[in-house]
Amino acid sequence: xxxxxxxxxxxxxxxxxxxxxxxxxxxxxxxxxxxxxxxxxxxxxxxxxxxxxxxxxxxxxxxxxxxxxxxxxxxxxxxxxxxxxxxxxxxxxxxxxxxxxxxxxxxxxxxxxxxxxxxxxxxxxxxxxxxxxxxxxxxxxxxxxxxxxxxxxxxxxxxxxxxxxxxxxxxxxxxxxxxxxxxxxxxxxxxxxxxxxxxxxxxxxxxxxxxxxxxxxxxxxxxxxxx
Amino acid sequence: xxxxxxxxxxxxxxxxxxxxxxxxxxxxxxxxxxxxxxxxxxxxxxxxxxxxxxxxxxxxxxxxxxxxxxxxxxxxxxxxxxxxxxxxxxxxxxxxxxxxxxxxxxxxxxxxxxxxxxxxxxxxxxxxxxxxxxxxxxxxxxxxxxxxxxxxxxxxxxxxxxxxxxxxxxxxxxxxxxxxxxxxxxxxxxxxxxxxxxxxxxxxxxxxxxxxxxxxxxxxxxxxxxxxxxxxxxxxxxxxxxxxxxxxxxxxxxxxxxxxxxxxxxxxxxxxxxxxxxxxxxxxxxxxxxxxxxxxxxxxxxxxxxxxxxxxxxxxxxxxxxxxxxxxxxxxxxxxxxxxxxxxxxxxxxxxxxxxxxxxxxxxxxxxxxxxxxxxxxxxxxxxxxxxxxxxxxxxxxxxxxxxxxxxxxxxxxxxxxxxxxxxxxxxxxxxxxxxxxxxxxxxxxxxxxxxxxxxxxxxxxxxxxxx
Numbered sequence: 001x002x003x004x005x006x007x008x009x010x011x012x013x014x015x016x017x018x019x020x021x022x023x024x025x026x027x028x029x030x031x032x033x034x035x036x037x038x039x040x041x042x043x044x045x046x047x048x049x050x051x052x053x054x055x056x057x058x059x060x061x062x063x064x065x066x067x068x069x070x071x072x073x074x075x076x077x078x079x080x081x082x083x084x085x086x087x088x089x090x091x092x093x094x095x096x097x098x099x100x101x102x103x104x105x106x107x108x109x110x111x112x113x114x115x116x117x118x119x120x121x122x123x124x125x126x127x128x129x130x131x132x133x134x135x136x137x138x139x140x141x142x143x144x145x146x147x148x149x150x151x152x153x154x155x156x157x158x159x160x161x162x163x164x165x166x167x168x169x170x171x172x173x174x175x176x177x178x179x180x181x182x183x184x185x186x187x188x189x190x191x192x193x194x195x196x197x198x199x200x201x202x203x204x205x206x207x208x209x210x211x212x213x214x215x216x217x218x219x220x221x222x223x224x225x226x227x
Numbered sequence: 228x229x230x231x232x233x234x235x236x237x238x239x240x241x242x243x244x245x246x247x248x249x250x251x252x253x254x255x256x257x258x259x260x261x262x263x264x265x266x267x268x269x270x271x272x273x274x275x276x277x278x279x280x281x282x283x284x285x286x287x288x289x290x291x292x293x294x295x296x297x298x299x300x301x302x303x304x305x306x307x308x309x310x311x312x313x314x315x316x317x318x319x320x321x322x323x324x325x326x327x328x329x330x331x332x333x334x335x336x337x338x339x340x341x342x343x344x345x346x347x348x349x350x351x352x353x354x355x356x357x358x359x360x361x362x363x364x365x366x367x368x369x370x371x372x373x374x375x376x377x378x379x380x381x382x383x384x385x386x387x388x389x390x391x392x393x394x395x396x397x398x399x400x401x402x403x404x405x406x407x408x409x410x411x412x413x414x415x416x417x418x419x420x421x422x423x424x425x426x427x428x429x430x431x432x433x434x435x436x437x438x439x440x441x442x443x444x445x446x447x448x449x450x451x452x453x454x455x456x457x458x459x460x461x462x463x464x465x466x467x468x469x470x471x472x473x474x475x476x477x478x479x480x481x482x483x484x485x486x487x488x489x490x491x492x493x494x495x496x497x498x499x500x501x502x503x504x505x506x507x508x509x510x511x512x513x514x515x516x517x518x519x520x521x522x523x524x525x526x527x528x529x530x531x532x533x534x535x536x537x538x539x540x541x542x543x544x545x546x547x548x549x550x551x552x553x554x555x556x557x558x559x560x561x562x563x564x565x566x567x568x569x570x571x572x573x574x575x576x577x578x579x580x581x582x583x584x585x586x587x588x589x590x591x592x593x594x595x596x597x598x599x600x601x602x603x604x605x606x607x608x609x610x611x612x613x614x615x616x617x618x619x620x621x622x623x624x625x626x627x628x629x630x631x632x633x634x635x636x637x638x639x640x641x642x643x644x645x646x647x648x649x650x651x652x653x654x655x656x657x658x659x660x661x662x663x664x665x666x667x668x669x670x671x672x673x674x675x676x677x678x679x680x681x682x683x684x685x686x687x688x689x690x691x692x693x694x695x
Contacts, residue, residue, distance in 0.1 A: 016428065016441045025445065047387050174389025 053170040059129045062115045064164060071196065072160035078152055078194050089141040093128050096120050131165050132156070138173075139227045148214050149187040150179070153196050160196040180220050184211045230259045238527030242520075245531060245605040250345050251684050252527035260528075260681050264674045265423070265430055267523055276522060281667040287660015294654040295370065303373045305650045312633045312645035317371035318482075319625040320655050323507065324364035324662075325405065325479055326500075326621065328412070329472055330508025331357030335415060336468035339461070345536055347680040348529045352519065352669070353512050354416040359665040360511070361409045363658040368401070370654075397481035404478035408471050415464045421447050422457065422679045476504040483628060489570040490632040493558055499551030506544035506591075507621035509537050513614040517607050519670060528676055531605050538604040541617065545595035548624075552592065566637055575631045579644065584627050590620025 050056050070076050079085060084092035096119040107113055119126045132155075134140050145155075152159065157168025169175055179186045184207030192198040200206050210216070230238070238252035255263075298305060308315040331353040338346035369375045381402045383391050392399045425447035427440040447453060480500035483491040513534065520529040559571025575584045594616050597603045603610065635642040669675065682688060 016437060017446075022446065044385060170387070172387040172389075174387050177389040 048170070048172075053172060054133075054167050055170050056166055056168070058164045058166045059131050061129055061164070062126050064112060066163045067159045067165055068161055068163045078159075085142045086146050087143050089143065091142045093130075096126060131167055132171065134171060138176075138225050140225070146193055147190070148216050149190050149193060149210055151188050151193050151195070151198060153198075154179070154186050154188075158196055176225070177220065180224070181218055183216045183218060184208050187211060187214070187216060190214075230254070230263070235524060235527070239524060240526075242526035242528070242530035245601075248531035248535075248605075250530065250532050251348070251681065252530065255527070255685060257682055257685060257687060260685065261426060261430075261678050263525070263528070264676050264678045264681070265426055267670065268672055268674060269427065269431055269436070277667065277671065281664065284660050284663035284667055287656055288664045289657075289660070290653050291657025291661050294650055294657050295366075297650065298370060298654070299375075303371065305648060307645055307647045307651050309643060309645065311636065311641050311643050312630060314371075314629050314633060315645060316647050316651040316655060317367040319622065319629050320658065321364050321367035321371075322479055322500075322625045322629075323622050324360045324367070324658065325408075326476060326504035326507045327511045328357040328360040328364065328408070328508060329476060329501070329504035330512045331355070331360075332408075332412060332415075332468050332472045333505055333508070334512070335419070336465040337472060339465045340469060344684060345533050347684060348676055349512065349516060349533055349537075350680075351416075351419065351677045352515065352666075352675045354412065354419070355669045355675075356511060356515060356666065357412050357508075358409070358416060359662045359669075360508075361405065361412060362665070363662050365405060365409065366658065368398075397478065397485045400478045401482060404475045408475045411464065411468050411471055415461075415468055418457070418460050418464060419677060420673060421445055422449065423674045423677060425449060426678055427674065472505075473501055476500045483632075488632045488636050489564070489566040490555070490559075490575070490628065493555065495551060495554050495558070499548065499554075502544050502547035502551065503621060503624060506541065506548050507618065509540050509544065510614040510617035510621065513537050513541070513610060514618060515666065517611045517614075519675065521607070523670070523675075525676065528681060531607075534607065534610060535601070535604045538598050538610060541614075542595060542598040545591065545598070545617070549592040549595075552588065570632060570635075574635050575627060578631060578635065580627065580631050580634070583623050584631070587620055587623040587627055590616050590623060594620075 046052055071078070081094040081098055082091040083094075084090060096116060099116050100120050103113055103116060108117075115126055118124075146152075155169060159165070185203065187207055187210045188198060188200065189206075189210065234254055238254055241252040242248055306315055306317070308317070331350075334346050334353045335350040338350070369378050372378055381392055381399060383394075392402075421444055424440045424444035428437055428444050428447075431437040431440060477497040477500065480496035484493060484496035486492065516529055516534065516537075520526050556571050559567045562568070575581070594613060597609070597613065603613070630645050634645055
């Protein structure tokens with residue numbers, strides 16, 4: 001094809017690119033935008049997915065312990081097993097002795113309880129798998145929350161409805177901040193902390209009153225949790 | 228029709244005319260402008276001088292890579308920063324490099340809107356200089372964070388932490404200012420390159436070069452519609468880039484001015500920083516232009532008219548900067564604050580870093596006064612030396628601002644000295660190496676002067692316009 005150039009010259013040029021290069025170039029813009037947007041969306045969803053947060057994922061345990069059976073069925077208080085929760089940073093995993101309080105009398109021959117009996121015989125702890133694993137750079141204290149009217153169920157969910165234990169919430173910082181920014185939306189009377197079924201009639205009025213009464217502050221400085 | 232060696236020699240002589248150099252030496256045609264400029268990247272020969280210069284610069288760049296690797300391995304403790312001087316070389320170099328970039332944007336955006344024809348011969352490589360300088364600048368705050376792989380925290384994105392960056396902090400404004408600046412500069416530069424890439428594609432003999440430039444030219448055919456769109460785009464981009472000339476260094480100055488440290492908390496800082504940025508940027512353009520026009524024989528296109536104009540800009544912005552220095556002293560006294568007074572007189576002028584203050588005054592205020600003489604403005608050797616002196620002076624200015632203010636502020640019990648380490652210096656030299664490596668590759672890879680814009684300066688182009 002003869003082409004007249006601006007510099008006055010006239011040369012024969014061959015096609016460098018085929019006609020489809022035009023559509024390809026246009027498509028690359030659209031594909032590029034979609035790829036970038038898609039990558040962002042996939043990333044955002046990934047870090048919120050149970051695959052990453054372990055939310056709602058049952059962790060297998062040496063003994064298939066049912067909170068539903070023990071809490072809802074038998075009416076055992078949280079503190080019977082997690083007896084440190086009111087005074088310590090850690091709620092605590094009960095020692096085998098606590099299990100054997102009852103299980104030396106009931107279900108003494110049950111196969112599923114063999115690891116418990118073995119632990120009792122040998123003195124070796126049962127290797128329970130921790131379900132709620134906070135990042136090690138986040139400081140968390142159970143007693144501080146329990147004593148200011150944060151119910152167990154607020155973070156751990158309806159434990160009395162869980163046959164096998166799982167993490168009910170994401171445990172991500174944004175989730176912590178939901179309550180730390182507006183504690184009045186979640187606090188409950190101190191004597192209802194261990195009540196799994198409690199719901200507020202008018203959280204707005206109650207929350208405002210409790211925040212005042214318990215002197216609850218919205219703690220959102222970095223060093224509240226990252227010490 | 229290419230130029231004969233005699234014609235080239237004559238044009239170089241006209242370009243070097245110290246009395247009355249034109250914007251472009253006469254005798255050029257559409258063809259010869261294209262050939263002179265496009266011939267450099269399209270030539271097969273690798274010239275000795277270029278290769279030696281490139282290798283030296285490349286060595287510097289490797290020093291940078293080495294310093295970064297060592298820094299990532301050991302942490303920022305390898306630098307001289309301490310408490311109270313937490314900012315050190317990293318921030319000095321950041322401000323210095325960002326400032327240098329400003330000349331490119333001023334030339335390509337503001338002078339375009341002002342229809343200054345002399346800008347056409349220098350805007351392409353001034354813009355390239357901007358991009359490389361901003362790349363160097365961006366490295367420093369990134370590495371100064373200590374954990375650059377967490378630097379995405381600086382950007383507001385919907386994170387699972389439920390937190391946004393601290394929008395009240397000028398350090399976050401900086402992220403936006405500099406990243407916007409880098410983006411607009413790159414787009415502006417690339418859009419301006421498209422017609423010339425089309426020329427390269429049409430003239431290239433090598434298949435690979437043809438393919439690459441063809442792809443980058445985005446199917447440029449030089450049709451009236453293409454030109455119309457091109458003019459529209461470059462005008463819009465110039466409009467976008469114009470506020471950036473002022474805003475970027477204003478925001479950089481907020482890093483200091485918003486702080487409460489004596490000597491930083493000054494309302495003068497934004498305009499004073501912008502003037503300093505343009506001052507240092509033009510000094511760097513001159514530093515680069517003088518050897519480039521000489522080595523590639525482009526004196527007919529980048530004439531003494533350009534050099535003298537740039538020298539005048541240097542003088543003007545130098546006077547702005549000098550005004551800034553005098554006002555800093557005035558504010559120190561007029562504030563009646565003992566800390567400000569102490570900073571200006573006892574600390575900056577007579578303190579342990581007093582030498583840097585007086586060197587700065589010597590470089591940026593006193594030496595610049597020689598530019599009142601035309602003889603200096605048109606003497607390339609003198610101008611080159613002076614541009615280097617100003618580059619040094621502008622670096623010292625940031626040294627004085629960062630170090631003297633930080634090393635002794637309100638509490639004498641927490642005063643301390645700052646000494647750079649080997650790695651501070653290595654990294655600074657390394658970025659110069661990176662910058663020069665990029666420049667060397669740039670002049671070899673793409674037309675360093677805008678071919679199509681220069682062609683509009685030719686008498687032939689003007690005749691057409693009259694005929695219309």
